[in-house]
Amino acid sequence: MKVRCQYELPQDKQKLLKKAKTLEWWTIFFLLTITVVMYFALGSSQAMKTAWIEDVLSMIPPIVFLIAMHFSGKPPTEQFPYGHHRTMMLSFMVAAVAVLVVGLYLLYGAIATLLKGHHPTLNHISLFGWYVWSGWVMIAALIYSVIPPFILGRMKLPLAKDLHEKTLHADAAMNKADWMTGGAAVLGILGIGLGWWWADAAAAAFISLSVIKDGFTNTKRAMVDLMDSRPTDAASDKPLDLAQRIREKLLGFPDVEDAAARLREDGHVISGEVFVVLNTDKPIAARLETLAEQATAIDWRLYSLTIMPVESIER
Amino acid sequence: MPIRHLTTLAVLLLLTGLLAGCERYPQDPHHTLDNVLQRGVLYVGAVENPPWVIITPDKKLSGIEVELIRDFAKELGVTIQWYPGSAQNNLFALKEYKRDIVVGGFKTTNPWKKHVAFSIPYYNEQHAMAVTSGENAFLMQLEAFLLNNVEKTAIKRRLRQTSAKVGGK
Numbered sequence: 001m002k003v004r005c006q007y008e009l010p011q012d013k014q015k016l017l018k019k020a021k022t023l024e025w026w027t028i029f030f031l032l033t034i035t036v037v038m039y040f041a042l043g044s045s046q047a048m049k050t051a052w053i054e055d056v057l058s059m060i061p062p063i064v065f066l067i068a069m070h071f072s073g074k075p076p077t078e079q080f081p082y083g084h085h086r087t088m089m090l091s092f093m094v095a096a097v098a099v100l101v102v103g104l105y106l107l108y109g110a111i112a113t114l115l116k117g118h119h120p121t122l123n124h125i126s127l128f129g130w131y132v133w134s135g136w137v138m139i140a141a142l143i144y145s146v147i148p149p150f151i152l153g154r155m156k157l158p159l160a161k162d163l164h165e166k167t168l169h170a171d172a173a174m175n176k177a178d179w180m181t182g183g184a185a186v187l188g189i190l191g192i193g194l195g196w197w198w199a200d201a202a203a204a205a206f207i208s209l210s211v212i213k214d215g216f217t218n219t220k221r222a223m224v225d226l227m228d229s230r231p232t233d234a235a236s237d238k239p240l241d242l243a244q245r246i247r248e249k250l251l252g253f254p255d256v257e258d259a260a261a262r263l264r265e266d267g268h269v270i271s272g273e274v275f276v277v278l279n280t281d282k283p284i285a286a287r288l289e290t291l292a293e294q295a296t297a298i299d300w301r302l303y304s305l306t307i308m309p310v311e312s313i314e315r
Numbered sequence: 316m317p318i319r320h321l322t323t324l325a326v327l328l329l330l331t332g333l334l335a336g337c338e339r340y341p342q343d344p345h346h347t348l349d350n351v352l353q354r355g356v357l358y359v360g361a362v363e364n365p366p367w368v369i370i371t372p373d374k375k376l377s378g379i380e381v382e383l384i385r386d387f388a389k390e391l392g393v394t395i396q397w398y399p400g401s402a403q404n405n406l407f408a409l410k411e412y413k414r415d416i417v418v419g420g421f422k423t424t425n426p427w428k429k430h431v432a433f434s435i436p437y438y439n440e441q442h443a444m445a446v447t448s449g450e451n452a453f454l455m456q457l458e459a460f461l462l463n464n465v466e467k468t469a470i471k472r473r474l475r476q477t478s479a480k481v482g483g484k
Contacts, residue, residue: 118449119448120448120449122454123432123435123454124458124459125435131459133451135341135451192341192449192451193341193342194340194341195341195342195343195344
């Protein structure tokens with residue numbers, strides 16, 4: 001047995017991962033075009049500014065994903081005997097905290113604007129030689145800003161589930177929900193046009209709440225993962241019954257009297273310890289290795305399970 | 316999902332608002348344009364800054380922006396109540412809705428832009444008139460006038476005639 005073994009993604013999953021990476025590159029590309037378009041339409045609308053910052057922030061998860069993908073696949077080394085799978089969680093944690101802080105700052109900005117009773121002024125804007133009310137240009141930019149993320153988000157969600165990628169899932173969910181913040185900004189600007197000066201700051205507050213929600217859920221998730229919580233489904237967050245399945249499979253062998261597993265997630269792979277009570281006269285080293293192989297074969301995410309013979313298992 | 320209900324509510328509210336106010340868009344939160352048309356008088360603060368605003372010792376007003384305002388008032392069909400004075404007093408009064416426009420060769424980089432709004436620059440990409448923040452219907456009307464009526468050549472000719480330095484505050 002190898003002390004530092006390399007995790008190999010199954011063939012079919014490798015194809016999905018490649019697709020996910022391509023989609024993340026497309027996400028970054030579209031978000032760049034969106035932030036540029038929005039920047040030029042940016043006026044004195046608080047909602048528009050908040051939506052713009054939100055779009056800039058939504059570039060973080062795909063970047064984190066791509067960077068972490070680059071490092072997490074590296075084989076274990078002498079210095080990092082457990083491999084590099086946790087790069088993902090660590091970078092995700094940092095990104096989530098950053099999003100949370102910016103969200104709070106944006107909420108402060110929106111509330112301050114509301115309390116000051118600032119009336120947003122929207123001038124004419126020159127568009128290819130034509131002069132139009134800048135509100136219309138902002139709305140057009142906002143409509144453009146919600147379409148690519150919505151489509152990409154929907155394409156990435158099933159991939160995240162199949163690949164057991166929580167960063168990808170959080171990213172896809174944020175993209176998919178982006179239309180609500182874009183829509184809120186559109187309503188804010190339409191509200192300005194109706195003479196409702198508060199509509200703009202109210203929309204900004206709504207958007208910042210959505211940023212805070214993203215930051216909070218993702219921070220919580222990253223913390224739970226770093227605390228070695230039991231493995232959960234990447235999409236639904238429901239516990240996976242892998243420990244139970246390992247136990248049941250091992251109990252199916254006549255020489256296994258009792259078995260129990262303790263599992264944790266390392267990014268997109270799941271590893272841990274399996275304890276067995278053996279009743280055999282044969283040499284156990286070879287037997288244990290076979291049992292470990294059998295247990296690992298239950299699910300593609302299982303990797304580097306340690307198997308340990310014990311006298312009895314207390315519960 | 317409460318968010319979905321909120322969105323639906325907001326959309327409905329907006330549609331009713333749009334239908335109710337479709338005769339003019341955007342609108343003024345403080346009804347500046349309606350007020351000007353109703354009272355038939357445009358309140359204009361004038362801050363001396365030749366050649367844009369010239370105030371003679373006998374309190375007569377002339378200058379490029381004064382003439383522009385006269386044309387704008389003619390277009391609206393209203394008379395003008397001039398308030399010659401300092402930038403500070405006039406811009407503060409503008410913020411309190413006691414003026415409709417303040418002229419004085421202002422540039423859009425003016426530090427007062429946190430408190431009042433400036434029209435789209437109508438000359439040299441920097442010269443603008445000050446209006447009250449958020450009065451978007453009135454602003455649209457003024458900007459449309461400036462964009463349609465300001466002939467840059469005319470302003471350049473005036474500037475050469477007065478041979479004054481293009482000043483700004």
